Amino acid sequence: MNMKTTTPIMRTRAFVTVFMKEVRENLRDRRTITSAFLTGPLLGPIIMVMLLNITLNRQLDKAEKPLPVPVSGAEYAPNLINALKAEGIVPKPAIANPELAVRKQDADVVLRISPDYATAWRKGEAVQVELIYDSSQRDANASVDRLSSVVETYARQQGAMRLVSRGLSPSTAWPVVAAKRDQATAQARAALVFSILPYFFVLTVFMGGMYLAIDLTAGERERQSLEPLFANPVPRWKILAGKLGAICTFSAASLLISLVAFGVVGRFVPTEKLGMELNLGLGFSGQVLLLMLPLIVLLAALQSMVAAFAKSYREAQMYVSLLMFVPILPSILLSTMPIKAQGWMYAVPLLGQHLGIMQLLRGDGVTPEQLGLCLIGSLAASVLGVLVTARLYRSERLAISG
Structure with missing residues (x-):
């Protein structure tokens, strides 16, 4: 009697049952909560804004103070x-x-004037001064640029006065003048500073579901709780769907927290002092979330797939940690090899999200075609990842520990 009444319910509500079970259990797990809701989504925004504030304020101080x-x-x-x-x-x-x-950083820059400076100046000859600095010291670049600019301005003024004293127009020395017309908008300039944001968002999604994916596969396998679960008269794909749903929920929640955190702390970055504009409001957050949705499923499937090959929690943690290097690849590629975005690139998972988020940061927006390619390409990869993981779930080896 009980078997006849419970079996159909388990078959029809297997997804919801597994989903709610995994969510409830992992909401009690301190390691999962810390990774999904604290470390992953909050640590990145806080550290990034602190570093930017310290760096920008130091640069501004050097530009404004004596x-x-x-x-x-x-x-x-x-x-x-x-x-x-x-x-x-x-x-x-x-x-x-x-x-x-x-070299010892006792001084950012030193100005050395030659002893024959006065003699050469009286003769109307070119004189030379030396700016001694170390270009490998990033903190000194602002001081070097400021001193160099003042010396060059003084040199142009004195050169113009020499020409005027000889009855010549100052423009004689500069027959061609290059007029610079910078087309970068305030948002585009800010995008250069925040170009690491796409990687932060992907890493947040990865961290949000990582421990959950390990626990729901290798963890249960090690605790020998996976075999009784598979013994139920429920299709394996429904069990997998429930587990993936729980992982995606934690990852999406982690991403939402990160987007809200960046939207809040981004207001404390003094971008206006640098002629920049940063917009991380609701519109930006909503579009980023849409771009990332299929990637959330893809990363959940990949984490579950990799964890399925491990026989223990610790072994799975090592495998999944190595998988973490995959999201870095698009950021490294675009930072070391600046390339013009092509349409097909938006269909490549991770790369498409990176390009799309960068366009949002620049204020250019994402076209419907680019959005469609990004969603379709990542969704196709997600379906493939889920199918491969489902095939692993059909194997009896998965339920056996040791």
């Missing part, structure tokens, strides 16, 4: 020194070994 620069031979070019002071550059006493001081 810049101390050790000067060797200041007595040979008093007018140049006065021009530097007028632009907020504070000459400091000379250093015995400027090259060593720069």
Whole structure:
């Protein structure tokens, strides 16, 4: 009697039963909750915004505050020194070994003026000053650019005055002037700074479902709870669907938390001081979520597939951790090999999401064709991943521990 009444219910509600069971059990698991709702979605935004704030504020301070620069031979070019002071550059006493001081980061940049500066200047000859710096020290680049700009401006002004004193137009020395017309919008400039965002979103999805995928496959196999589950008169694909549904739910929730976190903390980045505009509001979040939906299913299937090959939780953790390098590939490819996006690229999983999110950051938007290619390509890969994982679930070896 009981078998006749419970078996049809299990067959019709197997997906919901497995789904709710896995969600409830893993909501009690501290490791899964920490990875899905704290570490994955919140750590990235907080660290990224903190680093950007520290870096940008230091650069802005160096651009606005008085810049101390050790000067060797200041007595040979008093007018140049006065021009530097007028632009907020504070000459400091000379250093015995400027090259060593720069390498040891005791000074960002050192200005050295040759002893024959005054003699050559009176003769109307070209004079030379040296800017000693270390280009490998990123923190010094702003100081070097600022000092170099002031020296070059002073040189152009003095060159123009020399021409005027000889009855010539200053334009004689510059017969061709390159007029720069930058077409980058404020949002496009911000996209360069936040170009790592697509990787953060993919990593958040990966982390959100990783421990759940390991526990629902290798974990249950190690605890020998998978075999009784498979013994029920329920198709294996329904059991898999319930487990994948739980993994996707945790991953999607993790992504939503990350999108909200970036939308909040993004307001604290001083992009307006750099002539940039960053829009991570509801419109951006909704489109990112749409682009990522098929990828959520794909990553859940891949994690479950890889975990199915492991015989223990620890072994599965190692395998899935190696799988984490896959989402990095598009970011590395586009950062090391800047390429023009082609239509077919949007159909490639991970790459299409990266390109789409970058367009959203730039304010260009994603066209219906690009969105369609991205969704269809990733959905096709997701279906393939689910089918391969379902084939593994039909194997009796999966239920056997050891």
